[in-house]
Amino acid sequence: MxxxxxxxxxxxHRPRMVGRSGWRVTLPGGPLTLLQIGIGIVDLGFCALAMYMLVPEEPNINFATLAVIFVSATLLGFASHAPGAIGVFDxxxxxxxxxxxxxxxxxxxLLxxxxxxxxxxxxxxxxxxxxELHLALRGTPPPPIPHIPSLAPTEVVIPPVESELKAP
Structure with missing residues (x-):
């Protein structure tokens, strides 16, 4: 905490940037960070409420207990890096x-x-x-794909193999 x-x-206090080698990401400011934290808490709360509605009625469990278990299982799923936390969360x-x-x-x-x-x-x-169907029926062309410069070198130099260096 x-x-x-x-x-x-x-x-x-001021915009913060992180990155390296010419790549920079501007971090959200304090108010936006608090808003994102609030949205995350509300989202997890409603997800836990949905799970509470889907668990069997017996044995009885209160919402706070289920919410703690749900959030803990969600965090374990995040830590596992499994897509959708499949398996770990369950x-x-x-x-x-x-x-x-x-x-x-x-x-x-499953529900x-x-x-x-x-x-x-x-x-x-x-x-x-x-x-997409609406755009196709109107005849609107798709927007152009912007050119993104590559970070890879334009010329790849492959060092010669040792056997190629020796003259026959």
Missing amino acids: LLLVFYVSWVW AAMLVALWQFDKEDLLAGL FRLLYYIVPFGLALLILGAR
């Missing part, structure tokens, strides 16, 4: 909520995955497809 307070106070939830029937809890976890990942992905595909 102290590190978070230090970071927010560090970016609060295993952590199954282990932490040992008092629930495993089949019912697994059904709730959560469906509602939190699959449905938004499907909606995004539909919206993107509708937009």
Whole structure:
């Protein structure tokens, strides 16, 4: 928590930039950082609430306990670097909520995955497809792709192999 307070106070006073070798990223200022933290807390709270609604009713568990377990499982999933925290999040939830029937809890976890990942992905595909179809029917050309200069050297020099250096 102290590190978070230090970071927010560090970016609060003036724009901060990080990077190297000509690449720079401007960090968000203090108010924007606090807004992002708030949005993250609200998002995790609503996700935990959705999970709370999907766990079986028996045995009874209060929301605060489930929220702590949910956030901990989410953090373990982030630390694992597995895409979508698949497997790690689910295993952590199954282990932490040992008092629930495993089949019912697994059904709730699958429903959560469906509602939190699959449905938004499907909606995004539909919206993107509708937009592309609309643009195609209007005859609007796609925007040009900007040229991004390569950081790779333009000429690659391959050193000769030792056998090529010796004359026959």
